[in-house]
Amino acid sequence: MHMADALISPAVGGAFWAASLSAIAYSSRKLKRETDEKLVPLTGVLAAFVFAAQMINFTIPGTGSSGHIGGGLLLAILLGPHAAFIAMASVLVVQALFFADGGLLALGCNIWNLGFYSCFVAYPLIYRPITGNAAGNGRKHVFAAVVSAIAALQLGAFSVVLQTMFSGVSELPFKVFFSFMQPVHLAIGIVEGAVTAGAVAYIRKAGWHENSLPAGLAYKRLAWGIIAVALFTGGALSWFASTLPDGLEWSIERTTGGSGPAASGAGELAASTAPIVGGAIVLGAILAAGFLVSMLMKKNA
Amino acid sequence: MLKAGHLNFDITALDRLSCAESPAHRLDARVKLLTAVAFIVCVVSFPKHEVSGLMQFFLYPVMMAAVGGIPFGLVARKVIVVSPFALMVGAFNPFFDTAPAVSIGSVAISGGWLSFASIMIRFALTVSTAVILISTTSFHGVCRALEQLGAPAAFATQLLVLYRYLFVLGDESRRMLRAFEARSFGEGAPTPGMKTVSHLIGALFLRTVSRAGRIHAAMTARGFDGEMRTMRQDRIRLSDALFAALAISAFVVMRTMNIAAIAGSLVTEGAR
Numbered sequence: 001m002h003m004a005d006a007l008i009s010p011a012v013g014g015a016f017w018a019a020s021l022s023a024i025a026y027s028s029r030k031l032k033r034e035t036d037e038k039l040v041p042l043t044g045v046l047a048a049f050v051f052a053a054q055m056i057n058f059t060i061p062g063t064g065s066s067g068h069i070g071g072g073l074l075l076a077i078l079l080g081p082h083a084a085f086i087a088m089a090s091v092l093v094v095q096a097l098f099f100a101d102g103g104l105l106a107l108g109c110n111i112w113n114l115g116f117y118s119c120f121v122a123y124p125l126i127y128r129p130i131t132g133n134a135a136g137n138g139r140k141h142v143f144a145a146v147v148s149a150i151a152a153l154q155l156g157a158f159s160v161v162l163q164t165m166f167s168g169v170s171e172l173p174f175k176v177f178f179s180f181m182q183p184v185h186l187a188i189g190i191v192e193g194a195v196t197a198g199a200v201a202y203i204r205k206a207g208w209h210e211n212s213l214p215a216g217l218a219y220k221r222l223a224w225g226i227i228a229v230a231l232f233t234g235g236a237l238s239w240f241a242s243t244l245p246d247g248l249e250w251s252i253e254r255t256t257g258g259s260g261p262a263a264s265g266a267g268e269l270a271a272s273t274a275p276i277v278g279g280a281i282v283l284g285a286i287l288a289a290g291f292l293v294s295m296l297m298k299k300n301a
Numbered sequence: 302m303l304k305a306g307h308l309n310f311d312i313t314a315l316d317r318l319s320c321a322e323s324p325a326h327r328l329d330a331r332v333k334l335l336t337a338v339a340f341i342v343c344v345v346s347f348p349k350h351e352v353s354g355l356m357q358f359f360l361y362p363v364m365m366a367a368v369g370g371i372p373f374g375l376v377a378r379k380v381i382v383v384s385p386f387a388l389m390v391g392a393f394n395p396f397f398d399t400a401p402a403v404s405i406g407s408v409a410i411s412g413g414w415l416s417f418a419s420i421m422i423r424f425a426l427t428v429s430t431a432v433i434l435i436s437t438t439s440f441h442g443v444c445r446a447l448e449q450l451g452a453p454a455a456f457a458t459q460l461l462v463l464y465r466y467l468f469v470l471g472d473e474s475r476r477m478l479r480a481f482e483a484r485s486f487g488e489g490a491p492t493p494g495m496k497t498v499s500h501l502i503g504a505l506f507l508r509t510v511s512r513a514g515r516i517h518a519a520m521t522a523r524g525f526d527g528e529m530r531t532m533r534q535d536r537i538r539l540s541d542a543l544f545a546a547l548a549i550s551a552f553v554v555m556r557t558m559n560i561a562a563i564a565g566s567l568v569t570e571g572a573r
Contacts, residue, residue, distance in 0.1 A: 004387040005427035006420045010346045021452075028453035041520055044462025045470075045513035051463075052470035053505060056478060058498035069502065078506070090460045094467070097435045097443065098312050100383045100428040105341045169349045169420060170390050171397040171413055177390075191495065198499025203506055273405055275353035278565020282356045290363035290373070297323065297370055 002095070002110050003160055005103030009167040016163070017108030023116055024089050027082040046075060047087035051094070058195070067191065072118030073149050074196045077127060078203065081119040088115035113159045118152035126151055145200065146193030153189035157181040312467070315432070318371055319439035325369030329541040330438050330446035336548045337434045343552045344426050349416045350402060353561040355423065360555075361548065362429040369437040380428045384421075391420035440464050449535065458529050466516075470509060477501055 005013075031043075050071040057068050071091075075084035089111045095101040102110045130144035161177050164170050170177075319326070340361055347355060366376060398413035435443065441461065448457035481493055481501065493501065517525075 002386060004390075004424060005341055005345060006387045006424035007390055008345060010342050013342075013345065024456055025453055028455045032455055041462050041517045041525075042510075042513045044459040045466045045509055045516060047459065047463040048466035048470045049506060049509040051467055052474040052509075053502050055471060055474050056493075056498055056501055056505075058493050058495055074502070074506075086456060086459060087463075090456070090463050093460060094440075094463060097431060097440065098315055100379055100431050103341065103427045104338060104431050104434075105345060105427070164390065169345075169416070169423075171394040171416060172390060173397060176393075195495055195499045195502065198496060199503040199506065202500050202503030206503070206507055274565035274569045275559075275562045276405065276565065277568050278559075278561035278563065279353040279356040281564050281568065282561040283359060286357070286359045286363050289360075290367040293364065293367035294370065294373075297368060 002102040003106040003113065003163055005105045007164055007167060007169050008106055008109065009169065010105070012163050012167045013105035013108060015108075016112050017105075020089065020108040020111040020116070023085060023120070024111075027085045030082045031086065043079070043083045043087045044090070046079065046083070047090045050075065050087060050091050067188065069192050069195050070114060070118070070153075072115055073122060073127070073145065073152060073192065074199055076119045076123035077145070077196070077200055081123050084123075085115050085119040088119065109159070109163050113156040113163075117155040117159075118148070121155060122148035122152035141200065142194070142197040145197035146190060149193030149196060150186060150189035153185040153192065154182060157185035314375065315436045316439070318369075318375075318436040319442070321370055323369045323437070325365055325437045327540075328437075328544055329535060329537050330442035331449055331535075332537065332541045332545045333434060333438050334443060334446045334450070336545055337430050339549050339552055340430055341427050343556045344423055346556070347419070347423075349419060350412055352415055352418050352422065353565070354555075354559040355419065355426065356561045357555045357559075358426050358552075360551070362426065362433055365433045365437065366429075369433065371433055371436050376429045376432050379432050380425050383428060384424060387420055387424045391417045391424075394420070445531070445533075445535065454529075461529065462516075466512075469512075470505075473508060474501075474505055477505060 053071050053074075054068045072084060072088045075087055078084075079087075092102070092107060092110050092114060096103060096107045096110070127144045127148040130147070131141055158178075158181070161174065161181055164172065164177065165174055340358070344355065344358055362376070363373075365371075366373060394417040395411060395413035398416060399411045401409035402412040402415055403410045438446075441464075444457045444460045444464075447460075448454055478493075478501075481497065485493075
């Protein structure tokens with residue numbers, strides 16, 4: 001459920017970039033202050049672990065399909081929310097650059113959807129209160145993990161729906177998209193929670209003890225800071241977009257040959273075939289030029 | 302196994318390309334990163350029915366790939382591999398927006414088909430730009446650029462460590478899966494069940510943590526104090542500044558002028 005550049009508007013992309021960047025900055029500062037630099041290599045290697053864990057596909061019972069875990073909740077439980085968020089954010093950066101999963105502008109949305117909810121909502125507000133401080137392995141922990149994973153994935157899926165709606169590139173009605181995304185991610189959440197709980201139980205049985213959550217987290221300040229930055233960026237960008245409509249309207253008129261249902265006739269025909277012919281000419285010219293340049297580069301090399 | 306081979310192929314192919322020498326590779330990483338972002342913002346800021354006005358934007362990825370020696374086929378393949386999500390969401394547009402917007406002869410095309418085409422073109426443009434950025438800049442270059450542009454140093458360091466150990470841990474998980482397959486006699490193949498997988502992931506985590514401890518010990522022994530130092534001096538040269546100015550002003554021109562429509566109307570007028 002990576003959000004794609006092609007589906008978002010600059011205002012939505014910018015707002016979530018700002019929100020994710022402030023969460024990254026907050027987490028980095030927190031990590032630096034409360035631990036020694038030891039956690040930098042540790043979280044880097046653990047982010048690589050998330051990649052490796054995502055490579056392990058397993059059969060989802062009753063469906064015959066297979067899937068893999070996201071890993072955000074697992075890291076939050078084992079390392080605390082700050083290190084986990086930084087690790088998830090860096091995993092998404094690599095995915096955006098090398099696998100083109102999402103894209104550069106949508107990266108902010110993806111870090112938010114796949115990292116923020118599991119580390120800063122599900123873990124501190126659901127998992128910790130249910131399990132308390134006890135590092136046990138009982139049913140309570142399985143229950144907590146499943147509920148947290150469901151919550152994180154529901155919020156993430158809902159965010160994808162909202163970001164798509166606010167961007168307005170897709171025509172999908174809110175209700176249709178919502179009623180498709182939420183149930184699918186309910187199933188994924190149950191599986192993710194169960195596997196996470198199993199992995200945590202196994203890891204604890206082997207004698208690993210997590211760093212406990214640093215006391216006195218400034219969640220409230222973080223939340224207000226992020227909201228303020230995101231609103232400001234989104235607002236500024238949409239204002240900027242709305243002051244620039246002239247060239248834009250002109251080009252719509254050009255492409256669609258006037259808005260509204262087009263009547264038939266010679267004049268209308270010319271207006272609507274022109275962009276198609278022109279588009280083909282432009283694309284052909286660019287490809288030909290690209291081909292020529294690459295031949296030249298090869299010759300010189 | 303499944304995705305593992307895919308992962309290594311993808312990264313090593315792009316990594317090898319990023320080590321080459323070309324004018325595109327020599328550009329400063331910050332300049333390339335910011336230009337790519339400006340490009341993507343221009344592309345996604347078009348109204349949703351725009352099709353012909355987006356065509357001219359192919360100039361940037363095609364030229365960067367041509368100058369940087371990036372094979373067009375590789376870029377196209379990457380675009381196709383990651384397209385399902387945008388394809389799935391975009392494919393609904395023709396069903397929900399059925400008002401005719403354009404007619405070609407007697408055939409009316411609805412707004413939904415236009416916006417669907419627009420989404421797929423945006424997708425091709427933004428994805429190919431990201432792929433070309435990484436294959437002309439290298440991951441280290443992008444990380445350094447991020448840090449120089451103000452990202453927290455700890456985050457940049459962490460990205461570099463992640464990248465370095467991606468392959469090591471990828472191999473580790475592949476070995477574990479192979480061992481699982483060898484012991485399971487086809488039971489549960491091709492993929493393990495949920496209980497097994499939680500143990501596999503747990504074991505992988507423990508191995509990762511002990512490896513991270515050894516890595517940290519080795520790094521401290523060599524004087525690591527939380528900061529990455531490089532001998533490399535990055536300066537923005539005149540050619541970098543010229544490239545940025547040229548590219549960004551070209552984006553602005555392309556954003557406001559639909560060259561395809563102008564060329565098309567010239568041709569169709571001329572034909573009559």
